[in-house]
Amino acid sequence: MIRLQVQLLVAADGDYKLMEINLNYKPAAVQLPKVRRVRQKLEPNPYDAAEVLLSELASWLKSNPLPSGGRVAIAAGSRGISGISEIVTKVAGLLKAHHLHPFIVPAMGSHGGATAEGQREVLEHLGISESICGVPVISSMEVVCLGTSPSGVPVYTDRHAVEADAIIPINRVKLHTDYRGPLESGIMKMLSIGLGKQKGANSLHRMGTEHFSRLIPEVGQYVLEHAPVYCGIALIEDAHHQICHVELLAPKDILSREPQLLQLAKQKQAKLPSALLDVLVVGEIGKDINGDGMDPNVTGRFGVPGLTGESVVQKVVVLDLSEHTEGNACGIGLADITTAATVSKINFAKTYMNVITALVTNGARLPLIMQDDQDAIMAAAQTCLNVEPAQIRMAMIRNTNCLTDIWVSEPLWKDMEPEGLWEALSSSGQILFDQDGRLMTGVMN
Structure with missing residues (x-):
């Protein structure tokens, strides 16, 4: 049984924020697949946008003073x-x-x-x-x-x-x-x-x-x-x-x-290495990243019923809010699982104002809340259909704007490697967590 205790503190300015989450639940430990860091093979971009723009704007000002x-x-x-x-x-x-x-x-x-x-x-x-x-x-x-x-x-x-x-x-x-x-x-x-x-x-x-x-x-x-x-x-x-x-x-x-x-x-536009994934781990979501916190055109998770994309993902895990989103967690409802640390950062006033203005409220719903990153990924792995946890096709990304350098599970890499569109930046290894259950530094950078 999951027992969730939520304490809301209302500040003098009328804002309210989630202050405490106590979870009396821990998912069973399962064997996760090994992962490796990979990079999409893309041509370098020498384009100087600012200089091109200045040239066009100067010409426009001259002809349209x-x-x-x-x-x-x-x-x-x-x-x-x-x-x-x-x-x-x-x-x-x-x-x-x-x-x-x-x-x-x-x-x-x-x-x-x-x-x-x-x-x-x-x-x-x-x-x-x-x-x-x-x-x-x-x-x-x-x-x-x-x-x-x-x-x-x-x-x-x-x-x-x-x-x-x-x-x-x-x-x-x-x-x-x-x-x-x-x-x-x-x-x-x-x-x-x-x-x-x-x-x-x-x-x-x-x-x-x-x-x-x-x-x-x-x-x-x-x-x-x-x-x-x-x-x-x-x-x-x-x-x-x-x-x-x-x-x-x-x-x-x-x-x-x-x-x-x-x-x-x-x-x-950037794409995930495969349209079919068992688990997608998103390091951070935020309004500075996408209007829906994480781009549905990447994740395949849309806030509006009826819209679909190329990606089909069994379980989406969100591990954090971006610094610049300032607590606006719009899009958290499109995930299946998140962490207590993520939820504790939510500014409900900003989030609710956003979804109420847009009249699409499901982006602010709370998914399953696990105590830490490790529990969140474990829960995602063991709730996928028709695949053992150790064999899940998993991608781990910093956010939906950063898809060139990512981490993928070995079962997924075996399908990607023959295509020659990605190169391995590391050998395969176990996913490492610190003593507090957080992904070790470097995994999502």
Whole structure:
């Protein structure tokens, strides 16, 4: 029998946090397979995204000049995009060199606990701050209603952004975690949801993500027509989690070009070594990693019913929250098993605000809670169907953005090796845990 004792402490500011978990359960010890560290064979990426972008932006400024002294809102989101701090900094620097007054606005819907300070802190963790980027960060949850879209949806936009002379949204184009369509994560989603703050994000999510393939283009186009969007900056990452393509988009071209960029992003995305796994151990989840904490396009676990991916995994284990997620555990409900240490880090206020805004609550459910990493992996191994624990096909990853260097079990490696797409970085050995049952240093790095 599992006996779980939970103690919640309500702080003076009204926040509440899980303070104590006592478990009177320990899974049976089973023999785990040996594992080895492997690396995906990928071509190096010499692409200098910042320099390419600066060249394109300089040319755009020359052919589409803004009035001297004009205020330019640079819209930045909450995702951990590779090199995003450098890109935002260089964009801001180039704008200043053209005698403009750029500033940064968070464009992340309800993230950061749906508070101005929380969203400022999210950007700071990504290296986007006034001290680093050299321009002010104006974080506010204030929005203005630009009107209603053709189908009657109210369209909200950050007040400071819409009152500027120009808006430049910067975002990564990639597959979305909650819906499929010609436009998924990218510039149009940032315009329609990210810049809409909590009010705008909630307005669209209330329509249901199954309608996003229609709503994102419709609402995003309305913003393009009624707000001073100067250009969009689209970023694409490769399997190394490095930017491999950057493109400046004229407002009139965003709607038509972004679907093409989405297909390029799909080709470049990293994948697990096999679509069929018994156990996937994820070292950390977080909003800075993916909107769902861990990318469903990698794990095959989607928060929205009906969506499926290439991966089929019997058991998903989550061992920690990322530092920069600040306790937002959105996505923990997509795991089967986690640890007491992980649950103790959850900020329920931020997590619940996020899933309630998105109207998809199962991402905040708690999975089975084991006392430590060792118990969590043991429990996963012994609950897989049609395979002995010592023979499970298991992959161990740091997070769903880091899939080039991973650990795999020997039964899985035997299937991977003949394909020649991966190289072994170590010989096989037993999974090592310290005296507190935590994975030894180096296994998830």
